[in-house]
Structures are given as structure tokens and as C-alpha cells.
Amino acid sequence: MTGPRIVPESTELTAAFWSAAAEGRILLQRCAGCELVWHPPAPVCPGCRGDVLEWFASSGRGTLYSYTRVEHAAHAAVADAVPYLVALVDLDEGPRVVTSLVGVDDASAVSALTARTRVTIELGPAAAGLQLPIARPSGPDADGSIDPAPPA
Ligand SMILES: [Zn+2]
Secondary structure, eight states, X not given: OOOSOOOOOOOTTTHHHHHHHHTTOOEEEEETTTOOEESSOXXXXXXXXXXXXXXXXXXXXXXEEEEEXXXXXXXXXXXXXXXXXXXEEEETTSOEEEEEEOSOOSHHHHHTOOTTOEEEEEEEEOGGGOEEEEEEEOOSOTTSOXXXXXXX
16 A cells, blocks of 8 residues: 655745746756755755855765665555665765666676666656656766766
8 A cells, every 4th residue: 555655845945946846857066165065955055164065966966885785664655666675875066975786687687786886867857747857776987987977
């Protein structure tokens, strides 16, 4: 049985992120003072507490840090979704984010995942018309490298 959907709330702080996601872009925040990049959005820089922040488009690329396979629904809203994968992904821009991991449909694909698996971050439909970031294994970069570019 599936319960009510869990819908992220768009707030003054997150409105730019959700608006861009609706247009197919993933935005991140960066500090104009120290250039730290983070996600989720914050009102001040978590590094230097500076409040001059800018939004910029993510490359949509990252590296799998870790993942887990959820076998038991922790909420009725996801009861029909189990089992599913939840991942920690290090975005090429620096932040480590929590996301769903898709495109890993059988045991051999799951066993091939490593902490160096390159992923692309896509936007997928969620409840209430929102687009949520999801990760999908993508193989090596175009140059054959599996190592991410250092954060800018
Ligand atoms: Zn800063």
C-alpha cells in the first residue's frame, strides 16, 4: 500500500533550485568569497559564513561514493518502490549529495558498482510536478578517465 507522496517544499531559499529543475537544469550555490560549492541550498556559506552567494549550473557529472539497497519501506509513500538504491555521489563541483540511483537493474550491475563509478545526474519526475535529481551510472568520461575533474 502506498501512502501520501512525500513532496519537497519550495521555500525562498530553495525556489531557484526548483525553478531551474523544472527547466531541466541543476543549480548549485557557490560562495563569492571563498568559492566553496555546496548542496542543499543554505542561507550563508557553510565554509566562511559569507552571504554573497551565486547560483550556477552543475555539470551533471559525479562519482559514486557509496550506496545502499533499501529493502524495507521506511514510509508508506515508498512502499511500492522497494527495493531501490540510495547513493552518496560526489559531484564534480565538490558537494556530496544524497540521491536515488537508477539504471542498475540486476545483481551483476549492482555488483559492478564501485566507489569510482562515474554517474550522470538527471532530473526525473516526482510528485506535485517537481523534478528530482537522480543518478545513473555512465561509464568512463569521454576521455576514458574514470577520475573526476578536481572541483573548480
Ligand atoms: Zn565562503
